[in-house]
Amino acid sequence: MASDTIAAVATPRGQGAIGVVKVSGPLAQQVAKSITGQDLQPRQAHYLDLHGQDGDTIDQGIAIYFNRPDSYTGEDVLELQAHGNGFVLDQLLDTVIAEGARLARPGEFTERAFLNNKMDLAQAEAVADLIESNSREAARAAVESLRGEFSRGVAVIRDQLIDARVYIEAALDFSEEEIDFLADSELADRLTALNKSIDSLLSRATEGRLMRDGITVVIVGAPNVGKSSLLNSLTGEDSAIVTDVPGTTRDLLREIIVIDGLPVHIVDTAGLRETHDKVEQEGIRRARQQIESADHILAVREAGQGIDKDLLQGLPIDIAVTWVFNKTDLHEPPIANPDSLVSEIYLSAKTGHGIDQLRSHLKQVAGFTSTPEGAFMARRRHIDALQAVRQLGLSANEHVTGTGAGELAAEDLRMAQDQLNLITGEFGSDDLLGEIFGRFCIGK
Ligand SMILES: Nc1nc2c(ncn2[C@@H]2O[C@H](COP(=O)(O)OP(=O)(O)OP(=O)(O)O)[C@@H](O)[C@H]2O)c(=O)[nH]1
Ligand SMILES: [Mg+2]
Numbered sequence: 001m002a003s004d005t006i007a008a009v010a011t012p013r014g015q016g017a018i019g020v021v022k023v024s025g026p027l028a029q030q031v032a033k034s035i036t037g038q039d040l041q042p043r044q045a046h047y048l049d050l051h052g053q054d055g056d057t058i059d060q061g062i063a064i065y066f067n068r069p070d071s072y073t074g075e076d077v078l079e080l081q082a083h084g085n086g087f088v089l090d091q092l093l094d095t096v097i098a099e100g101a102r103l104a105r106p107g108e109f110t111e112r113a114f115l116n117n118k119m120d121l122a123q124a125e126a127v128a129d130l131i132e133s134n135s136r137e138a139a140r141a142a143v144e145s146l147r148g149e150f151s152r153g154v155a156v157i158r159d160q161l162i163d164a165r166v167y168i169e170a171a172l173d174f175s176e177e178e179i180d181f182l183a184d185s186e187l188a189d190r191l192t193a194l195n196k197s198i199d200s201l202l203s204r205a206t207e208g209r210l211m212r213d214g215i216t217v218v219i220v221g222a223p224n225v226g227k228s229s230l231l232n233s234l235t236g237e238d239s240a241i242v243t244d245v246p247g248t249t250r251d252l253l254r255e256i257i258v259i260d261g262l263p264v265h266i267v268d269t270a271g272l273r274e275t276h277d278k279v280e281q282e283g284i285r286r287a288r289q290q291i292e293s294a295d296h297i298l299a300v301r302e303a304g305q306g307i308d309k310d311l312l313q314g315l316p317i318d319i320a321v322t323w324v325f326n327k328t329d330l331h332e333p334p335i336a337n338p339d340s341l342v343s344e345i346y347l348s349a350k351t352g353h354g355i356d357q358l359r360s361h362l363k364q365v366a367g368f369t370s371t372p373e374g375a376f377m378a379r380r381r382h383i384d385a386l387q388a389v390r391q392l393g394l395s396a397n398e399h400v401t402g403t404g405a406g407e408l409a410a411e412d413l414r415m416a417q418d419q420l421n422l423i424t425g426e427f428g429s430d431d432l433l434g435e436i437f438g439r440f441c442i443g444k
Helices: 028-036 086-098 108-115 121-132 136-146 149-173 175-183 185-213 227-235 278-292 309-313 355-366 380-403 406-424 430-437
Strands: 006-009 016-024 045-051 057-066 077-084 215-221 253-259 262-268 296-302 320-326 343-346
Touching (some): 006 086, 006 108, 016 028, 016 086, 016 108, 028 045, 028 077, 028 086, 057 086, 077 086, 108 121, 108 430, 121 136, 121 149, 121 406, 121 430, 136 149, 136 185, 149 185, 149 380, 149 406, 185 262, 185 380, 215 278, 215 355, 227 253, 227 262, 227 296, 227 320, 262 355, 320 355, 343 355
Parallel strands (some): 215 262, 215 296, 296 320
Antiparallel strands (some): 006 016, 016 077, 045 057, 057 077, 253 262
16 A cells, blocks of 8 residues: 555646645655645545635535545545636646645556556556547447456466466376376366467457557549549548649648548558659658558559559568559549459549448458447457467467476466466566556646
8 A cells, every 4th residue: 555645637737617636655644634724535426615725715615535444445545526727727637736645657556456456457458548549449348348348358267277377287296197188178278268268358358459559541543533532532531631632742641531440540641653853752762751650552444444553562571551543533443353463452542432332441451340348348459468378378278288298387377377467467577567657647
């Protein structure tokens, strides 16, 4: 339990109906008494005058006191709900600080909740993800993680891991019978079930991570084919300048759209061509640089044209490309060739025809199925950990079914458990915690 008391304004700056000051730590009760002049009943809302250091009334509002451990942080907590005005809230905060509290660091309330076992690390991260979510689907998924949906999946795997470890360790202890034990189909069955659970959680977490981070799609092509028009058509806004002059777009232009919960970062680029114009040259250089960091490339052509071999050759081979044939309102699209290995979409940025197809296509190439039931939010570091668990699970299975090397299988499973614990933070390092909570907003 922390020995100092932290405080922050928990609501955004600016004017609002209410603003909240939060206090957590051993001084919370004393602060409550000095600001309200009363002994507050825990967990009850009290409507009263809120006083400053000199006894003057700063505002009328609601004070709620939570005594430990029944609070967000697990410590004594005071919440002051005043009117949403910066001067009022600053005075309240000053008063709290004068009583001996200090300003909270970003994420410190949630960090304390984690350290006091009110939530595990995956749930704590979900708090930040919920606050940052930019679609209804993402918010729902973050709430699921916060409610422990992801952590429960991790717990199931941990139980299966422990189960298999116990079985192998027992076999090693009775080493005369070791061979029989390990060759037993019982153990192989357990490992198969374990690996199946890992695969299933990994694929759900991968989807959850996509919902959080999305994909980056870069639009490229020759000048005037309609790249900027395509961007505008996807965003439904007039974000990019469109003219019939080739070389209109010079700079990179970034927009975000959300397709059924999948955030797609779209980047419009300067048309690629040989040019002596210095500004355009720089635009083309930036376009090429941006292509390298794409998850997916939309290579745009006019519908009357075929695939541009020169353009294709200039693209990185390890990034998937979809050919977008634009201006179908001017040119008839050819009869689709079902055997084509190239993914191609015919559309008109002008009429919007074919844009929905492109949207579903982007979901598909991202590997995003967006089934809202049971979706939870996950982060890159969770995926990394689960992938390591998966490798170790497969390796353990090979040791058991192949060489019968029980010690090696046991070691794999022990390391797999360590990786799994990183997700929920059982044995998280201080560096990891600093990294995670440092990205929160103040007051959370
Ligand atoms: N008929 C028709 N015209 C289109 C369509 N899409 C774009 N255009 C026109 O094509 C011209 C070029 O469009 P832009 O979107 O500026 O093309 P761009 O690829 O961004 O061009 P640069 O920025 O110069 O590389 C404009 O006159 C658009 O109105 C379409 O689907 N149908
Ligand atoms: Mg353009």
